[in-house]
Amino acid sequence: MFARNRYHTATLPKAVPDGGPRRVASALWVFLAFMAATGAARAEDPGFPAPTGDASILASGAKLDRIFDGGCMLTEGVATSPDGMVYFSDITFTKFCKDASGKYLQAGNIWKWDPKARQATIFRSPSGMSNGMKFDSEGNLVVAEGADFGGRRLTKTDMKTGKSYILTGLYNGQPYNALNDLTIDEKGRIYFSDPRYLGRETMGQPVQAVYRLDPDGTVVRLITDAGKPNGVQVSPDQKTLYVLSHDNGAHDFLEKGEIAEKGLMACLAYALSPDGTVSNRKILVNWAPNDGGDGMTVDVDGNLYIAVRSEAAPGVYVYSPEGKQLAYVSTGKELPTNVAFGYGDDANLLYVTSGKSLYTIRTVKKGYHLKG
Numbered sequence: 001m002f003a004r005n006r007y008h009t010a011t012l013p014k015a016v017p018d019g020g021p022r023r024v025a026s027a028l029w030v031f032l033a034f035m036a037a038t039g040a041a042r043a044e045d046p047g048f049p050a051p052t053g054d055a056s057i058l059a060s061g062a063k064l065d066r067i068f069d070g071g072c073m074l075t076e077g078v079a080t081s082p083d084g085m086v087y088f089s090d091i092t093f094t095k096f097c098k099d100a101s102g103k104y105l106q107a108g109n110i111w112k113w114d115p116k117a118r119q120a121t122i123f124r125s126p127s128g129m130s131n132g133m134k135f136d137s138e139g140n141l142v143v144a145e146g147a148d149f150g151g152r153r154l155t156k157t158d159m160k161t162g163k164s165y166i167l168t169g170l171y172n173g174q175p176y177n178a179l180n181d182l183t184i185d186e187k188g189r190i191y192f193s194d195p196r197y198l199g200r201e202t203m204g205q206p207v208q209a210v211y212r213l214d215p216d217g218t219v220v221r222l223i224t225d226a227g228k229p230n231g232v233q234v235s236p237d238q239k240t241l242y243v244l245s246h247d248n249g250a251h252d253f254l255e256k257g258e259i260a261e262k263g264l265m266a267c268l269a270y271a272l273s274p275d276g277t278v279s280n281r282k283i284l285v286n287w288a289p290n291d292g293g294d295g296m297t298v299d300v301d302g303n304l305y306i307a308v309r310s311e312a313a314p315g316v317y318v319y320s321p322e323g324k325q326l327a328y329v330s331t332g333k334e335l336p337t338n339v340a341f342g343y344g345d346d347a348n349l350l351y352v353t354s355g356k357s358l359y360t361i362r363t364v365k366k367g368y369h370l371k372g
Contacts, residue, residue: 341367
């Protein structure tokens with residue numbers, strides 16, 4: 001069950017009358033405290049290496065700017081709303097994220113970033129351990145909820161009323177493993193991945209798969225040969241379903257000194273038929289033996305922007321629909337998780353979740369969005 005949506009805000013400090021250095025210093029301290037409390041921020045250069053690649057993708061001088069750094073362990077699932085607001089998950093791993101006393105586990109957050117006010121506020125907490133998120137053609141926020149005390153379900157929030165609805169929480173009468181990411185086609189069908197990376201809950205499904213939820217409520221287990229499916233994305237022409245296989249070899253955190261044998265680390269491309277079925281699986285990009293992609297998005301020309309968690313060279317990689325690398329945006333030593341394009345004047349502004357932060361970078365291409 002979700003609590004009623006509410007936004008945490010604060011009142012601006014009143015101006016301090018002229019009264020010497022002490023009052024000026026006091027006013028500055030109050031203002032800085034306000035900025036920290038509300039998540040207000042200025043763009044900050046994180047000092048990452050300069051992006052490289054084709055000038056048709058990234059203009060000269062393009063760089064990542066850090067606009068938020070208030071997550072606990074891992075920001076994820078960035079999604080942009082047609083009204084310009086930006087939402088992203090703050091996955092609070094319960095093994096590490098607790099209250100100040102260290103007794104109580106954090107229950108996950110969804111943050112809302114206001115680009116004009118340059119301010120972040122909590123949109124929802126608990127989040128159901130939200131991970132990937134997308135807005136559908138009607139402006140509803142669709143959320144993939146994971147495990148680790150999360151909902152393990154697909155939910156939809158009506159952004160006008162604040163009410164949330166469970167789209168699917170069971171398959172064949174059993175809970176999902178841990179929903180991870182989702183994408184929506186132009187017929188309103190939702191494709192979502194169900195791997196397991198952490199959590200104490202029993203795994204209820206016999207395979208880590210990609211599912212399809214149809215507008216009539218029917219759920220189909222669509223893909224079972226993607227290894228450990230993570231990010232999913234429908235191409236702008238609706239003819240390809242991309243799946244990022246990120247098989248880290250484990251279903252929870254390992255003990256110190258333990259090593260898991262990793263599996264497939266690749267971007268898979270499936271031919272997507274008008275009826276929502278898939279065929280002709282092929283490996284578009286293979287990152288092995290390094291770690292591979294997590295989340296992704298596409299621009300209007302169908303180029304893929306993939307958050308790649310390779311410790312050898314982490315960052316956002318841009319590929320053509322044929323799998324040719326076009327550009328690379330380094331995230332330093334941070335391992336990125338997801339990406340999303342803005343709307344309107346910011347249609348060529350790419351948001352990136354990485355570490356416990358949110359970043360932006362300008363691109364040449366505009367992002368693809370569902371027609372509203």
